[in-house]
Structures are given as C-alpha cells and as structure tokens.
Amino acid sequence: MGFPIVSRGRDHYFQRVQTPSQYVVTFLESVGRRQDAEYYLRLFRELPKASFAVIATESDVLQRSPASVAESLRFLARMDLYPVLATGLLAGAGDSGLDQLQGALTEHGIPWASVAQGQRDWIDVARTAVATGASSIVDFGKTETTSRFAALSELLVGLGTRKLVVLRDRGGLGPRERGRISLTPTHHLIIGESGISVINLRADLSALEAGNYLDPVEARLLGDINQLHQASPQLLTSIASPLNLLRELFTIRGAGTLVKTGSSIMRLSGFDELDFERLCELLQTTFEKSLTPQFAQRETLNVYLEASYRGVAILQPGIVGAFLTKFAVNKKAQGEGIGRDLWEAVLRDHSAVYWRARTANPVSEWYQGECDGMHREGEWRVYWRGIPPTQIADTIRDALARPVDLVSIER
Ligand SMILES: CC(C)(COP(=O)(O)OP(=O)(O)OC[C@H]1O[C@@H](n2cnc3c(N)ncnc32)[C@H](O)[C@@H]1OP(=O)(O)O)[C@@H](O)C(=O)NCCC(=O)NCCS
Structure with a gap:
C-alpha cells in the first residue's frame, strides 16, 4: 500500500503551496480530524526531538514490505520528526530485517544512522542522530534474546521517549471481532477491528492476564511492555499494523491497541x-x-x-x-x-x-x-x-x- 504523497507531481504541488505542517494536516484530514492532527503535531513539536517516538518493527514486516514503513517515515521526515527505529526485538521467521529497512530508507531519501545496541554511548549516539535530522536505527538482533526488552527500556528511559509504536502484521492485541471483553460485569474493554482499543495497565492488566484473552505470544509482549511502562510511566505504546502507523500517531482514536500506564x-x-x-x-x-x-x-x-x-x-x-x-x-x-x-x-x-x-x-x-x-x-x-x-x-x-x-x- 502506498500513501498518495509518493507521487512526484503531487509532492511538487504541495512543496509549492503548502508548508510541511499544512501538508500533514491536509493528508491526515483524510484519515482523521483536522483538530486532532494539529493537536498531536503541536504535542510532538513541544518535545525534545529525541523523545518523539521509538518504532519497533517485527522482522516479518520489514522482510515483506519495508517500503510501507519507509513511506510513513518519509512523511514524518517532512514534518522534521525523526523516530528511533528498533529492529530485531520481535521474533520473526528470519533475520531482523535490518538490511531491508536500511535499503528502503536510502531508496526513499530518508537520512539514517546505524547504532549497534551496547556499543559505547549507544543511547547518546542515537539521540545525536535524531537531533541532527536523521532516523537512528538501533539493532537488537545481536543482543541476548532475554535482555532485549531490558535494553529497550534503557533506551526509552535515556531518551525520555513519549511514544513507542510496535508494528506487527497482525496489528493490535487480542480478538478482532468488534464488541467487548467483559473482565467483570462492570469492567469492559472495547474491541475494534484491529484488536483491543485501549489497555490501561494499572486497571486492566491483571484481569486481562487472568482471563486468558491473549494468546501466549501476545501475553508475553504485553508483559514486556508493562515492564517498559514501569520504568517510563510517561510512555504511551501503540501496537498496530504498519499500514496504520500515521493514523496511530496523529489521530485520537488510533488504529490498533493503545497501551497506557494508567494513573494513580x-x-x-x-x-x-x-x-x-x-x-x-x-x-x-x-x-x-x-x-x-x-x-x-x-x-x-x-x-x-x-x-x-x-x-x-x-x-x-x-x-x-x-x-x-x-x-x-x-x-x-x-x-x-x-x-x-x-x-x-x-x-x-x-x-x-x-x-x-x-x-x-x-x-x-x-x-x-x-x-x-x-x-x-x-x-x-x-x-x-x-x-x-x-x-x-x-x-x-x-x-x-x-x-x-x-x-x-x-x-
Ligand atoms: C483538558 C485536559 C484536562 C485534558 O487532559 P489530558 O490528560 O491531556 O487528557 P487525556 O490525554 O486523558 O485525553 C482525554 C480526552 O480528551 C481528548 N483531548 C484532550 N485534549 C484535547 C484537545 N486539545 N483537542 C481535542 N481533544 C482533546 C483526548 O483525545 C481524549 O479523548 P479520549 O479519552 O476519548 O480518547 C488538559 O488538556 C488541560 O489541562 N487543559 C488545560 C486546562 C483546561 O482547559 N481545562 C479544562 C477547563 S474547562
């Protein structure tokens, strides 16, 4: 799937008559509401550049359709928003997809810098790349499997990341049929077409785990995400399909599962x-x-x-x-x-x-x-x-x- 922005003629039109902010808002109006897009754009711009987002991508997604991820990243780059990209975190059939991602970014003209997780000052290197207008790609593929999320947590804490997006072919977590999961007679979770809409870790996690509503892979992923949130309570995590990355970032309703820490x-x-x-x-x-x-x-x-x-x-x-x-x-x-x-x-x-x-x-x-x-x-x-x-x-x-x-x- 491709966004309309990849067409050269149309790009040229927008460059002439619209600033990048108008450009994103115009595009996002077609998937959400104008006020919401403006609201999120303002929120993102108020953050330190490196705190904007970390995007972790399932290796299968990168092996099969790296271009769909790159197109969204190109769109963000035009807004001067550069996420940190994490590869090799989520299990997939083959390698981490790092080569495919690097190739797609180069092809789409998006500046990037490679950071090896664990190298000296790796978090500072990632921060500097983003601050100077490039996406940094942190590969966790060579990190011990059991330490990957702990290393990711270090990165999120170090950057003060506000948004973690986990891109999976399957999209959000949980069942797909629209409706709701009743955790208790008065405690419900809404299910959209891409899984559970919102999970509040403080309020929902234990009941969700006890009810066996998630398959073992998703239950483990949610458990790992919960650990990340304990160390970074400001974090918002979205689990979504790569086709919905922009919608997830710029619309209130989102298009996958939004996980939030929940407040006391x-x-x-x-x-x-x-x-x-x-x-x-x-x-x-x-x-x-x-x-x-x-x-x-x-x-x-x-x-x-x-x-x-x-x-x-x-x-x-x-x-x-x-x-x-x-x-x-x-x-x-x-x-x-x-x-x-x-x-x-x-x-x-x-x-x-x-x-x-x-x-x-x-x-x-x-x-x-x-x-x-x-x-x-x-x-x-x-x-x-x-x-x-x-x-x-x-x-x-x-x-x-x-x-x-x-x-x-x-x-
Ligand atoms: C209003 C206010 C309390 C909301 O707090 P918040 O923590 O940012 O809100 P949340 O992130 O929990 O969002 C709550 C809902 O409001 C919506 N929302 C918040 N600010 C919004 C805005 N500026 N435009 C559109 N929707 C907005 C969110 O989309 C969300 O909707 P959902 O839960 O149905 O998905 C906060 O923005 C604020 O303090 N504003 C300044 C003071 C103020 O104006 N208070 C109201 C006086 S009447």
Missing part, C-alpha cells in the same frame, strides 16, 4: 487533605492564570488528584449533583491519558455532573462527546450529564453565575 488517582474530600501550594501551582501553570485569594475558601465536594500532582478534577456541591469547577492536567503530562483517568474517577462517583468551559477552549470538542447536552451563552458553554430534564435550566443558570477563580496574570 486519589479521591480527597477537601483542600486540607492535600498540599495546597502544589495544587495552586498545578492550576496556575496549566491555565497560565492566577488564582484569586477566594479560591482557598471554596467549598469542595471531592478533589480527584493524580498522586504526583500532575492532574486534578475539583467538584463543588451543585444545586443538583456536582459542579465540576476545575479540570486540569499539567502541560507536560497532557495527552498521556491522565485527563481520561480523572474523568472516569469522577463519573464513577457522580452520576449527575455539570460544568462550564470557555467557548474557545480546544477541549470543548471532547466535552461534547461526554455530555448529555450543552448550552452556549456569551463566552461560556455549559455542559451537563445525568441531570434530570426538569433541572437543566437551573443548573445552566447556576453554572453561569459561579464566580471566576482564575484571572489573567498581570505583566
């Missing part, structure tokens, strides 16, 4: 149970605003706090149910899934919630999918979920009348 969320009843200064720091840096002195006196119903103060959701008593007054995840940790974990913790305890957001807030798209209804007024949107219809008008009035706790920083 504490449920507190008020500010006296936490470090108030740390909480203020989290809110002020995330919103880039100052908290008013009155904030300390606000009555709280529950505070859901990520254990390392990377994210928080604060609920106040509502006229019915609860009013979500603050929802924030530290900029560095955004996109890792902490917001989703906080959100689920809130919904587990509160069947009726309402909240408000400024119209321009980019997260409003997501809120729209999570709410039962929304009302727009002035600069605000008010959302509700689980509120009885007869009380919606009152909750809207109440949400709009609540004081503002965060004000612009005076410069």
Whole structure:
C-alpha cells in the first residue's frame, strides 16, 4: 500500500503551496480530524526531538514490505520528526530485517544512522542522530534474546521517549471481532477491528492476564511492555499494523491497541487533605492564570488528584449533583491519558455532573462527546450529564453565575 504523497507531481504541488505542517494536516484530514492532527503535531513539536517516538518493527514486516514503513517515515521526515527505529526485538521467521529497512530508507531519501545496541554511548549516539535530522536505527538482533526488552527500556528511559509504536502484521492485541471483553460485569474493554482499543495497565492488566484473552505470544509482549511502562510511566505504546502507523500517531482514536500506564488517582474530600501550594501551582501553570485569594475558601465536594500532582478534577456541591469547577492536567503530562483517568474517577462517583468551559477552549470538542447536552451563552458553554430534564435550566443558570477563580496574570 502506498500513501498518495509518493507521487512526484503531487509532492511538487504541495512543496509549492503548502508548508510541511499544512501538508500533514491536509493528508491526515483524510484519515482523521483536522483538530486532532494539529493537536498531536503541536504535542510532538513541544518535545525534545529525541523523545518523539521509538518504532519497533517485527522482522516479518520489514522482510515483506519495508517500503510501507519507509513511506510513513518519509512523511514524518517532512514534518522534521525523526523516530528511533528498533529492529530485531520481535521474533520473526528470519533475520531482523535490518538490511531491508536500511535499503528502503536510502531508496526513499530518508537520512539514517546505524547504532549497534551496547556499543559505547549507544543511547547518546542515537539521540545525536535524531537531533541532527536523521532516523537512528538501533539493532537488537545481536543482543541476548532475554535482555532485549531490558535494553529497550534503557533506551526509552535515556531518551525520555513519549511514544513507542510496535508494528506487527497482525496489528493490535487480542480478538478482532468488534464488541467487548467483559473482565467483570462492570469492567469492559472495547474491541475494534484491529484488536483491543485501549489497555490501561494499572486497571486492566491483571484481569486481562487472568482471563486468558491473549494468546501466549501476545501475553508475553504485553508483559514486556508493562515492564517498559514501569520504568517510563510517561510512555504511551501503540501496537498496530504498519499500514496504520500515521493514523496511530496523529489521530485520537488510533488504529490498533493503545497501551497506557494508567494513573494513580486519589479521591480527597477537601483542600486540607492535600498540599495546597502544589495544587495552586498545578492550576496556575496549566491555565497560565492566577488564582484569586477566594479560591482557598471554596467549598469542595471531592478533589480527584493524580498522586504526583500532575492532574486534578475539583467538584463543588451543585444545586443538583456536582459542579465540576476545575479540570486540569499539567502541560507536560497532557495527552498521556491522565485527563481520561480523572474523568472516569469522577463519573464513577457522580452520576449527575455539570460544568462550564470557555467557548474557545480546544477541549470543548471532547466535552461534547461526554455530555448529555450543552448550552452556549456569551463566552461560556455549559455542559451537563445525568441531570434530570426538569433541572437543566437551573443548573445552566447556576453554572453561569459561579464566580471566576482564575484571572489573567498581570505583566
Ligand atoms: C483538558 C485536559 C484536562 C485534558 O487532559 P489530558 O490528560 O491531556 O487528557 P487525556 O490525554 O486523558 O485525553 C482525554 C480526552 O480528551 C481528548 N483531548 C484532550 N485534549 C484535547 C484537545 N486539545 N483537542 C481535542 N481533544 C482533546 C483526548 O483525545 C481524549 O479523548 P479520549 O479519552 O476519548 O480518547 C488538559 O488538556 C488541560 O489541562 N487543559 C488545560 C486546562 C483546561 O482547559 N481545562 C479544562 C477547563 S474547562
């Protein structure tokens, strides 16, 4: 399969009229949504170059279709995004596919540097190659089989990698028939056409292992990935088919199995149970605003706090149910899934919630999918979920009348 970008005439057209960022967004619009592509592009660009991604490819994929991987990498190179490529990690029928990958990259004009795992300063060599605009290829084929994932873990920790993509012919993990796996009567995993959509290691791993839902090879792979996440909790791992590499990187839904560490969320009843200064720091840096002195006196119903103060959701008593007054995840940790974990913790305890957001807030798209209804007024949107219809008008009035706790920083 080939992406349309390999056609020379079309490339030429894009070079003339579009910047690389417009180019990726235009292309990704055809597989996902424009805002999502822009959102991920911004996230990737904010990272140190070498932390962007490590892509580990099954040797069978490289032996059979190295060009499909190279085409996606060429696309990334045009965005000035260079992943570290890992070969020889995943068992395959023959050799690691290193030669095929090198050949395909050269053919597609993608600069690359070869790094032998274990050589002196191998992680620094890989980092330098990426920083200077080349993909580095780290071959694990000659590493002792039992030490390969430990060596990969060293690499991920050393580079501060945000995304690990494992490319397999089979795509994601688990069964393929759309539906769900019920780990318990109330704990389900959604299955898409390419396997289980999301696995939260903290919440799902032990039940998934106990239920024997994965074949032994996949169960071992997930166990190895779990070890990687223990050492690099910021990591997001995608297991996908090589045909879906770009979709996996640039769309919210992805196209394989997304594995995330899962966060430890504490449920507190008020500010006296936490470090108030740390909480203020989290809110002020995330919103880039100052908290008013009155904030300390606000009555709280529950505070859901990520254990390392990377994210928080604060609920106040509502006229019915609860009013979500603050929802924030530290900029560095955004996109890792902490917001989703906080959100689920809130919904587990509160069947009726309402909240408000400024119209321009980019997260409003997501809120729209999570709410039962929304009302727009002035600069605000008010959302509700689980509120009885007869009380919606009152909750809207109440949400709009609540004081503002965060004000612009005076410069
Ligand atoms: C809103 C916020 C708390 C989300 O936290 P996060 O940890 O980045 O969120 P996650 O990675 O868990 O993503 C949660 C969901 O939101 C979606 N999302 C998050 N930011 C998004 C954005 N800018 N545009 C589109 N979707 C977005 C994700 O796709 C994800 O959807 P899914 O779980 O259905 O797949 C965080 O972006 C933030 O603190 N923003 C600044 C403060 C703010 O505006 N708070 C809301 C005030 S009303």
